[in-house]
Amino acid sequence: MTEEPKKLKRPRGIAQLIPGKCIACGARCEAECKFDAIVMNDKGEPIIDSKKCVGCQRCVKICPAQAIEMFFTPEEQKILAELAKQKTAQPVPEAEEPQDPRLAKIKEYKGVWIFTEHTEGKPAEVSWELLGVGAELAKARGVELCSVVIGEKVEHLCNEAFAYGASRVYLVDDPVFHYYRTESYNKAFCYLIEKYKPEIVLIGATGLGRDLAGAIATKLQTGLTADCTGLAIDEKGFLLQTRPAFGGNIMATILTEFTRPQMSTVRPHVMPMPKKDPSRAGQIITEKVPVKEADIAAKVLEIISDEQMDSVDVAAAEVIVSGGRGMCNAENYKILQELADELGGVVACSRAAVEAGWMPLERQVGQTGKTVRPKIYIACGISGAIQHLVGMQDSDIVIAINRDKNAPIFEVAAFGIVGDLFEVVPAITAYVREKKKQKVAR
Ligand SMILES: Cc1cc2nc3c(=O)[nH]c(=O)nc-3n(C[C@H](O)[C@H](O)[C@H](O)COP(=O)(O)OP(=O)(O)OC[C@H]3O[C@@H](n4cnc5c(N)ncnc54)[C@H](O)[C@@H]3O)c2cc1C
Numbered sequence: 001m002t003e004e005p006k007k008l009k010r011p012r013g014i015a016q017l018i019p020g021k022c023i024a025c026g027a028r029c030e031a032e033c034k035f036d037a038i039v040m041n042d043k044g045e046p047i048i049d050s051k052k053c054v055g056c057q058r059c060v061k062i063c064p065a066q067a068i069e070m071f072f073t074p075e076e077q078k079i080l081a082e083l084a085k086q087k088t089a090q091p092v093p094e095a096e097e098p099q100d101p102r103l104a105k106i107k108e109y110k111g112v113w114i115f116t117e118h119t120e121g122k123p124a125e126v127s128w129e130l131l132g133v134g135a136e137l138a139k140a141r142g143v144e145l146c147s148v149v150i151g152e153k154v155e156h157l158c159n160e161a162f163a164y165g166a167s168r169v170y171l172v173d174d175p176v177f178h179y180y181r182t183e184s185y186n187k188a189f190c191y192l193i194e195k196y197k198p199e200i201v202l203i204g205a206t207g208l209g210r211d212l213a214g215a216i217a218t219k220l221q222t223g224l225t226a227d228c229t230g231l232a233i234d235e236k237g238f239l240l241q242t243r244p245a246f247g248g249n250i251m252a253t254i255l256t257e258f259t260r261p262q263m264s265t266v267r268p269h270v271m272p273m274p275k276k277d278p279s280r281a282g283q284i285i286t287e288k289v290p291v292k293e294a295d296i297a298a299k300v301l302e303i304i305s306d307e308q309m310d311s312v313d314v315a316a317a318e319v320i321v322s323g324g325r326g327m328c329n330a331e332n333y334k335i336l337q338e339l340a341d342e343l344g345g346v347v348a349c350s351r352a353a354v355e356a357g358w359m360p361l362e363r364q365v366g367q368t369g370k371t372v373r374p375k376i377y378i379a380c381g382i383s384g385a386i387q388h389l390v391g392m393q394d395s396d397i398v399i400a401i402n403r404d405k406n407a408p409i410f411e412v413a414a415f416g417i418v419g420d421l422f423e424v425v426p427a428i429t430a431y432v433r434e435k436k437k438q439k440v441a442r
Pocket of ligand 1: 323324325326327349350351352353364365366367368369370380381382383384385386387388391401402403404407419420421422
């Protein structure tokens, strides 16, 4: 008679941070922990309370940098090894096929697709940023990473997509796609999706991208999560789409369970730019899509570029001097402009400044404004509301000037100056000017 294997309880372990691996992605692990076991330190790294951790592994799964692992005591490790042995001895039967017909249908969809946005052949950088996160998703799913290029004379974009990580590009090249129009691009994109069935489609949350993504999701009757700040794959293979919700007060993780593709938009500069390797090559699949000029109602009469409008691209700036309600009026923004000029940067603002009519909406940073990732972000008279922080917390260095020492902006600042901005800002400008003069004189 064979002896029944001893019934062992699987140990849960506790989560622990792997030193040096956290990328301070924005407290996703803290938001994910349902047991208040995680708080963030001032570097944006998690401190895990081993007494509160129940070993649910949610933080491990959500971490985009695989910086959290499960810790097991030597005793627990022995039990795990024993369980593994028992499992090999008695193979678990294959899980039954899902009965829900909707789940069976979604299995036909494979691959991660990234839309390559461009203006007359000039690519939007967000397309390459999405290839970076797309590569991680494709790896986790064991599928191909592909780009979609639609336009006229845009074959050069395929090579760029390969250089940033795509292994295949679906190319639709025709004069009818010279300018972006919702109708024509929507038809072309949906045609490709229906033919090749990707499981995930990522699009930049730009003006164009938001318009296109909404149109595609509506036509294909699938889910779309806008302005995601985190993307990951769960243990069942679903795309976890994380974004701020309820006015930015919580982070919500959204799943598209029964329809495909799973669609998300992500704002520029939210995901890091992957390394470019021009030696990489891939496969181009050229498609002829049945869209005729006569079928498209909208006609493009004129394109007015950002340069013609003399607008400032806050999202692309490396140095940003930003002002909030503490600036008191529009006139006072001159002192921020002077500092920005000295540092080769641009001036931005909080929503309070836009609402007061002191600054244009295009300069607003935050949840309902631009997401920025400059090398230096100087926040002047900005309190640091969560809706503002989500737009600038990934800046390399944040310098905060505020007369309230308890202002939340200091929690994300590398350098904090408690004082009156009308004294501090001109003093910094004068100091920078002086230093530059001395450099020229040397
Ligand atoms: C759905 C939603 C979306 C939102 N989206 C955004 C968004 O995209 N971007 C955004 O910014 N906000 C957004 N908000 C608004 C946000 O909640 C805050 O109200 C806003 O960010 C506050 O702006 P502020 O920091 O300039 O003003 P306040 O919160 O009023 O802070 C002003 C700060 O200036 C300091 N100060 C005053 N005078 C001086 C001085 N002389 N010297 C130094 N410091 C001084 C004060 O101590 C204070 O900390 C959103 C809100 C909601 C509900």
